[in-house]
């Protein structure tokens with residue numbers, strides 16, 4: 001086949017932005033597939049999206065399947081954008097293909113055809129002959145975007161990239177990232193769900209309504225079904241409104257805030273987690289101790305719960321956080337209760353369960369999981385791809401980053417055990433329905449919201465109960481330090497130890513040794529031009545001191 005012709009406006013030199021200007025990208029600038037795909041100022045993205053869609057079309061032909069392209073910069077500011085690829089099962093792109101995507105994005109126009117040929121050489125004989133005989137009717141690039149102004153132009157770049165091999169292009173419009181993941185899986189597994197927004201809404205909401213129907217609140221329940229959602233002014237707002245048409249108000253009363261302002265500005269899960277403050281449009285006097293509030297991020301793949309500290313605290317801005325760690329523990333308690341009942345009945349099945357966290361997990365949560373729940377925990381580097389992979393080693397793998405990104409994955413062994421057991425047994429029905437409420441493909445704010453409310457209702461818990469019956473967070477802080485070149489920071493040990501620049505880990509260790517019960521690490525972000533500092537210690541004051549001292553360490557490198 002002749003080498004395809006690459007349109008000039010999607011080349012490095014001619015890269016044309018959504019405002020019609022040319023923003024060229026120097027050939028020597030190496031672009032990296034980060035924590036969650038390529039993420040930069042939107043001006044850089046047309047060329048990158050074009051090349052990524054091209055890679056997606058190659059992968060789609062290789063596997064004769066739908067591959068996803070999601071145009072989003074999630075929690076980043078509105079002026080940024082990004083692109084990530086989704087594999088046929090709805091999971092993140094395989095790490096081998098992340099490498100190919102990086103090579104293809106960084107190849108010169110002249111080198112591109114040979115880079116593609118090198119990639120094609122890696123394919124199996126079966127895949128090659130399927131492609132050469134044209135048996136690729138299921139190959140599709142399924143593309144969605146968030147609400148950013150640069151999105152539609154990037155969608156046209158994706159369409160152009162997929163067109164090079166005539167792969168069918170499906171534009172699903174403005175969707176949350178988890179909806180795109182779910183839709184890709186639905187295209188490839190038609191029995192899973194209909195590959196449309198309505199198909200996604202119906203699948204999750206019908207499982208929720210059924211689970212609601214069999215869930216009995218215990219006597220003296222303090223559960224309350226009113227939730228206020230901070231939509232981060234992102235795609236979560238319009239899509240959640242549609243989703244809620246499938247959830248009766250007498251089951252859940254959901255109120256939406258931050259629907260149309262500036263994306264992620266003073267609101268959203270990242271803002272709430274890092275500042276530990278109320279998002280805009282929320283007031284401590286109204287949403288104080290009694291309130292149940294939730295924050296999504298810009299593409300609704302993260303969820304956090306929070307409430308004000310109450311008028312009596314004298315602090316009108318700070319929040320009490322119920323973060324990803326606390327959500328993971330809630331899911332673990334619910335699932336463990338069902339699995340224990342199941343084990344008592346079906347002794348021939350031994351289903352394993354584990355919780356995957358990152359170094360950002362609050363130390364108190366990890367101790368509680370190991371010591372009180374007696375569940376195995378695994379710590380992996382930041383990034384859903386790492387958590388998802390580790391969770392898949394268990395029959396029931398719960399993974400959550402403290403920032404609210406997480407879900408539960410279930411093994412084949414789990415599915416067949418549940419299918420074979422009589423559905424009249426309550427724990428079996430709960431497990432089966434819970435696994436359908438959850439979006440297994442990736443962390444999903446809507447699906448997680450439904451599952452969390454169901455667990456709280458099952459236990460009859462108020463926010464106070466959820467807070468007090470588990471563990472108390474140890475004081476912790478996260479600081480972002482802008483840097484020119486984050487690539488000079490190299491880590492190991494699940495990102496808890498800094499290898500480069502030389503000598504910095506020693507300074508971190510010395511600082512940590514000054515405070516009781518302390519722990520800290522420094523790592524480069526994979527999504528922003530910043531270095532992140534995490535610190536915890538015995539008191540709020542000491543945590544602040546430790547965090548500030550480490551900030552000085554990073555600033556001293558910056559100015560060296």
Ligand code: G16
Nearest residue numbers: 035036074075383384525526527528
């Ligand atoms: C993405 C990833 C998350 C990660 C976050 C921050 O989230 O999917 O796994 O925790 O970036 O990553 P980093 O610390 O490397 O900047 P999102 O919600 O922005 O897509």
